[in-house]
Amino acid sequence: MKKVLILVIFIIFSFISCSTKNCVETYMTVEKEKNKGQKTYSVLHERKGYSERILKIYAEFLLDNVTRQAKSFNQKDYDFLHAKYKNDSVPKFWKQTDVKLFRLDTILKHENIFKKKEFKTQDEIIYYVLSNPIFINKNHALFSYAKSNKYGGVIDNCVLIMKRKNGKWVFFEKVYTDELQ
Numbered sequence: 001m002k003k004v005l006i007l008v009i010f011i012i013f014s015f016i017s018c019s020t021k022n023c024v025e026t027y028m029t030v031e032k033e034k035n036k037g038q039k040t041y042s043v044l045h046e047r048k049g050y051s052e053r054i055l056k057i058y059a060e061f062l063l064d065n066v067t068r069q070a071k072s073f074n075q076k077d078y079d080f081l082h083a084k085y086k087n088d089s090v091p092k093f094w095k096q097t098d099v100k101l102f103r104l105d106t107i108l109k110h111e112n113i114f115k116k117k118e119f120k121t122q123d124e125i126i127y128y129v130l131s132n133p134i135f136i137n138k139n140h141a142l143f144s145y146a147k148s149n150k151y152g153g154v155i156d157n158c159v160l161i162m163k164r165k166n167g168k169w170v171f172f173e174k175v176y177t178d179e180l181q
Contacts, residue, residue, distance in 0.1 A: 044094055048132055145158055
């Protein structure tokens with residue numbers, strides 16, 4: 001009986017773990033398809049983005065002196081998420097298995113972010129900073145996404161809103177920011 005209970009708990013946690021990365025994995029699969037055929041070397045920054053930052057951008061952000069928020073912003077959803085994630089300030093890290101899941105080439109530790117010499121490639125190097133998704137409900141998720149080149153130039157810096165349609169995650173909205181991760 002005890003073995004069955006442990007097996008059930010393991011299966012539940014495995015399912016939860018896989019489903020939480022599913023919307024990020026979906027977006028990164030599309031991202032990698034865009035770069036197919038180009039000589040790019042994809043690097044995942046080890047440290048995940050923070051939930052607090054996601055909510056700040058989702059709710060309201062000052063960009064070029066213009067206050068904006070997600071078109072899909074809902075105060076009730078924001079209040080729920082803020083209460084749930086307001087104390088979520090412990091750094092979290094991606095693992096090597098996530099690199100394969102997101103179809104990237106390698107993971108980079110935070111202290112090595114500017115040591116470009118360690119890559120023996122002439123290809124364009126693209127750095128990604130991703131967060132865990134936070135879920136408004138079972139059909140809507142938010143996560144931070146930043147993309148930069150090997151020279152430190154920001155290509156994309158935003159919060160992505162994904163929506164589940166017919167059991168699959170699809171891109172819904174992008175909320176840009178000029179705040180660095």
